Amino acid sequence: MQMNWLNLALFCGLAAGHAAFVVALINRLHALPLPLAILHRSRQLHDLVIVILPALFAWYAGVKGPALFLNDEGWHRLPVALLAYLAVCAVVALAVPPVAIVRRLRKPALQLSNHSRMIDVAAELGYRPVGSGPYRIFTCFPGNEFLKLDVSDKEFEVPQLAPEWDGLSILHLSDLHFTGTIDRPYFERVAEIAESMPVDLVVFTGDLLDREDLVEWLPATLGRLSAPLGCHFVLGNHDSYLTNTAEIRARLEQLGWHDLAGRSQVVEHAGKPLVLCGSEMPWMGTQPDLSSAPPGAFRLLVSHTPDNLTWARRHGINLMLAGHNHGGQVRLPLFGPVYSPSISGARYACGAFWESPTLMYVSRGISGRHPLRLNCPPELTRLILRPAAYSPRIEGAMQVRNDQRVAATTSHGSPQR
Ligand SMILES: [Fe+2]
Numbered sequence: 302m303q304m305n306w307l308n309l310a311l312f313c314g315l316a317a318g319h320a321a322f323v324v325a326l327i328n329r330l331h332a333l334p335l336p337l338a339i340l341h342r343s344r345q346l347h348d349l350v351i352v353i354l355p356a357l358f359a360w361y362a363g364v365k366g367p368a369l370f371l372n373d374e375g376w377h378r379l380p381v382a383l384l385a386y387l388a389v390c391a392v393v394a395l396a397v398p399p400v401a402i403v404r405r406l407r408k409p410a411l412q413l414s415n416h417s418r419m420i421d422v423a424a425e426l427g428y429r430p431v432g433s434g435p436y437r438i439f440t441c442f443p444g445n446e447f448l449k450l451d452v453s454d455k456e457f458e459v460p461q462l463a464p465e466w467d468g469l470s471i472l473h474l475s476d477l478h479f480t481g482t483i484d485r486p487y488f489e490r491v492a493e494i495a496e497s498m499p500v501d502l503v504v505f506t507g508d509l510l511d512r513e514d515l516v517e518w519l520p521a522t523l524g525r526l527s528a529p530l531g532c533h534f535v536l537g538n539h540d541s542y543l544t545n546t547a548e549i550r551a552r553l554e555q556l557g558w559h560d561l562a563g564r565s566q567v568v569e570h571a572g573k574p575l576v577l578c579g580s581e582m583p584w585m586g587t588q589p590d591l592s593s594a595p596p597g598a599f600r601l602l603v604s605h606t607p608d609n610l611t612w613a614r615r616h617g618i619n620l621m622l623a624g625h626n627h628g629g630q631v632r633l634p635l636f637g638p639v640y641s642p643s644i645s646g647a648r649y650a651c652g653a654f655w656e657s658p659t660l661m662y663v664s665r666g667i668s669g670r671h672p673l674r675l676n677c678p679p680e681l682t683r684l685i686l687r688p689a690a691y692s693p694r695i696e697g698a699m700q701v702r703n704d705q706r707v708a709a710t711t712s713h714g715s716p717q718r
Pocket residue numbers: 476478507508537539625626627666669670
């Protein structure tokens with residue numbers, strides 16, 4: 302009896318499609334405000350399902366039963382429901398590579414320049430700062446970039462930015478995830494680097510702690526930072542799983558940080574108002590009320606998840622900074638970002654996106670609950686804003702933006718995304 306290599310190759314393609322389909326489902330599930338126990342169970346189940354179902358199929362249909370790996374025929378002997386699922390897997394397997402290539406080739410929206418340098422924090426320290434937290438096994442994975450840091454200066458042309466604000470700079474940090482696995486010296490070095498980058502404004506977009514006792518790390522990390530327009534934060538879904546978020550907020554405020562969760566505030570820069578607002582939806586609080594925002598003022602939304610983009614567009618947000626998706630944490634060739642817990646999957650895993658009237662920048666973040674980063678290093682970014690020069694695409698976008706701003710003033714204060 303000879304091996305049917307074609308059927309074996311088909312099986313491998315279908316197994317890849319099955320894995321991509323399961324990951325897509327798990328990403329959408331993790332975008333929802335579900336209890337942590339359900340999310341953990343679903344993640345464990347997904348590990349099993351990705352491996353066990355293809356193994357069972359290979360045994361019962363590939364070797365036994367219709368023996369697809371040994372015969373020329375046999376697919377028709379499979380149950381209709383299984384054939385339907387295999388068709389879904391086939392569609393996913395065929396769709397994933399072109400989607401990944403298109404995303405890979407996509408240029409960051411409205412980005413004028415990018416200057417990056419990769420810092421190997423472990424090499425600088427002279428040792429690997431790995432503590433006794435969970436998932437230590439991942440730190441041994443070959444090629445893991447979890448102790449590196451991509452420090453970037455990115456310039457963007459921003460519609461509606463006042464000419465007086467040319468060069469306005471924002472330091473964006475996200476997803477520190479203090480778990481104890483990546484030890485404190487790594488984060489202190491990140492803070493030291495951040496402190497050496499002069500900016501007008503500092504923003505943290507959530508997921509600070511996975512262990513409440515590590516709030517003690519804050520003075521030596523985020524507590525070191527300051528800026529003329531202040532340091533502003535929201536918390537993330539991982540913070541929401543802790544028992545005392547009020548204590549975390551209080552500690553950050555003692556260190557001079559401003560809590561933007563579900564609220565807005567106005568600061569003046571070069572004689573013009575800047576509206577700062579924040580969102581921890583869908584995990585905590587409500588969306589900010591912009592009813593008292595000065596008309597025509599530039600609006601900056603600090604959001605944990607990029608999934609608040611729809612709300613941002615509806616409310617005339619000019620610039621939205623987000624994190625949460627960690628860039629996918631693992632980026633595979635022909636697949637792209639893997640774990641991106643968003644209702645849009647990996648679409649907004651990281652980078653800059655222009656969806657009129659909002660420019661959204663999504664950080665890959667600095668860490669993660671799982672200390673695994675493959676082809677997706679941690680990120681610390683300084684955004685430098687430039688007024689948008691005239692161009693048809695911007696002018697068209699601004700017209701849409703103005704129309705939506707009018708709509709927003711009639712629907713402000715909605716707690717819904
Ligand atoms: Fe996170």
